[in-house]
Structures are given as structure tokens and as C-alpha cells.
Amino acid sequence: MRRPQSFPVIPSRDEILNLINAIQNKKHKAIFSLLYGSGLRVSEVASLKIGDICSKTMRVRVDNAKHNTNRYTILSDESLLALRDYFRTEFVNKSYSPCDWLFPGMDENQHIHVKTIKNTMIKLKTKMKMDSRVSTHTLRHCFATHSLEDGIQPVLIQQMLGHKNFQTSSAYLHMTSKSFMGVKSPLDSDRVE
Template sequence: MEHYERKIELFFELKGTPESSRKSYRRRMHSFLKYIQEKDITIEEVTDEDAQQYILHLKNVRGLSPGTINNYISSVRFFYTYVLDREWNSRKVPRMRRPVKFPVIPPREDILKMLDETTNLKHKAFFVLIYGSGLRVSEVAKLKIKDICSRTMRIRVEKAKHNTNRYTILSETALQILRLYFKSYFANIPYTKEDWLFPGQDKKDLLVLKQ
């Protein structure tokens, strides 16, 4: 097993896989290997039928959703193709069909009312970036001062999901709230463009953004 783990880590290093993705793959592969060991099957003896039974186990015993099961299938496929150097038969182990969910989008008036009733400026600035710029919570949390550009009215999102970079819009409303946020909370505190836009609660880390 140690040999396989070294091989997996080598692949991650060569590809530059983000640590979050590495943890997910490790966890799901270990789950599959634990299942195989409990069935008294050696790694070298694993068959397509074993993978099929594992997927049924995830569905019927653990009750996982199709989307989550597909993530497990990706990890098992990686173990088959890269670690064991075998062909993967997608006809025998197909990805599960995910039900199409119709999103519930709250009315714009409800969103604006929620923002208006949010008295904490830090929270309001955070929320308006999620809503107005289409950012994930984790993406807003990792923004730095340099990522906000009032000249082009854009926000740079660095090392987002799947280690990608992109730009998104900065609305005039969001810019004004950001300026109020800094003016109210962080006046006269030194900062650099590399500092976090939304720091923690340590007062030594508080930032300022010029208007």
C-alpha cells in the first residue's frame, strides 16, 4: 500500500494538484480500499464487478447523492487507470445520472431588503460581493486589496475552484459599500495591497482601502 501512496503523491506533485483536491481524492480512494479489504480482496485482484458493488454500496447502504457518488467514481477511476495501470470500462461503471434541480431564485427586492437590514458593514460588504459579483463564500474570504479595481470595476478571483483564475464585475453599489466598510472600521491603519480584504478579528490585521 505504501508503494501506491507514493505513486499517488508523485502524480499530485507532477500535476500541481491543489491540497484540497488531494485530500478529497485520498479520502475517497481510502474509502474504496477499506471496502475492498473488508471483502478480503487484494488490490491486485480488484475487478470491474468489485467497483460496481462498491458504487451500489455507496448508493444503497450509505445513501449518498448521485453527485457525490460521481466524485467517488472519479477517484476509483483514477486509482484504476493511474495507480493500477488498467483500462477503465465506463460501460460497466457508468457515472450516475444527476437529477436536474430547478433553482429557487429569490426576488431582487428580497435580496436588497436583506442587505438594507444588515447593519454590520463588514457583513454587508461580504454579502454584496456574493450577490452582485457572483462569488462563492470561500472566494470572498480569500480576496486581497489588490484584487479590487475601481478603475475597471472588476474583481480578480485568484486560485478559485480547481485552481483557476478569473475576473468578475464590481458593481457601483458594492464599491460604495466597500468604501463605507473601510471608512467606518479601518481608518488610519497601515496596509499593503497584499493584505486581506476581509481579515480576522485580530485588530493588528485590520486594513484600509483608499477611496
């Protein structure tokens, strides 16, 4: 028996930007900018290495993602600014290599824990009075939905998200705002008299 499909909550672009702009911690701001700006899973952003970010090509390399796949996704200008701001404070007096964790945890030899990022989202959404169903994964859904609304081809979104099956990516078509897609209700059409 198939479970009924439920669609995730998709906050507006302004709500997501307000959420990111409300973050004071530079590390968290960089993390959440990457979650939304690159469409990363929380586990993917947590395990990024310094060398996975390429400002020359504006790409993020995602190694050992779901199903042991590797891919590239885009690096947004805003994410790069947040990363540079974070990097200046976190790595200023430290020696580092491209193989080091971009977001180290309490133990420098480990990356930040996924639960830390998820708990940060819980605090943020409560502070911002957002829908209780909003999660870190919501930012990935918003990346896909808002990209579709901007006219990005679904096949490119599939590649950036690392979906093996196109049907997984095409589900976002149902979540887009019809007003952004140029669809007009017959009730609103010009009437011929």
C-alpha cells in the same frame, strides 16, 4: 445512475436587495454586496485581498478560485459604495498594503472564516423570513439568473462565474423568469376570431 437535478431557490431581485439593505454591520454588508453583485463564491469573497478590488476598471480579481483558476468579474457601483463605507471604518487608522486581507478574521493574519459568512446568512434569512433553502451560494445563483433576465449574454456570465463548462452556466436559463425573457404563453396570445 444519475441523480435527479434539482434547481435552487431563486429569490426575486427585491428580496435580495431587501436582505442586503437589512444588514447593519458594514463588513457583512460589503461581503453580501460582493456575493450578489459580483457572483462570487463564499470562499472567494472571504479570501479577497485589498488589491483585488479595482475601482478604476470596476473589476474584482479572483485568484486561486475553484480548479486553481484565476478570473475577473464585475464590481457593481453599489458594492463599491458598501466597500468604501466598510473601508473607512475598518482601515481608517491602520497601515495596510494591497496584499492584506480585505476581510480579516479574528486573527488579523487570517481572512474571515467561510463559516462566519454562512452563519450570518442563516441569521439574516431567519430574520427576513426567507425560504429555508436560501444560502450564501443562492446569491451567486441570483447573480447569474438576474443577469440573464437583464439580457447579459450567457457566455459573459460563464466568464464572470468562472465556469469551465458552458453547460454549468446554461443551467441558469431554466431558472429565469419567463416574463422577463419575453416569453408569452399561447393561452395569453392574441386570439384571432
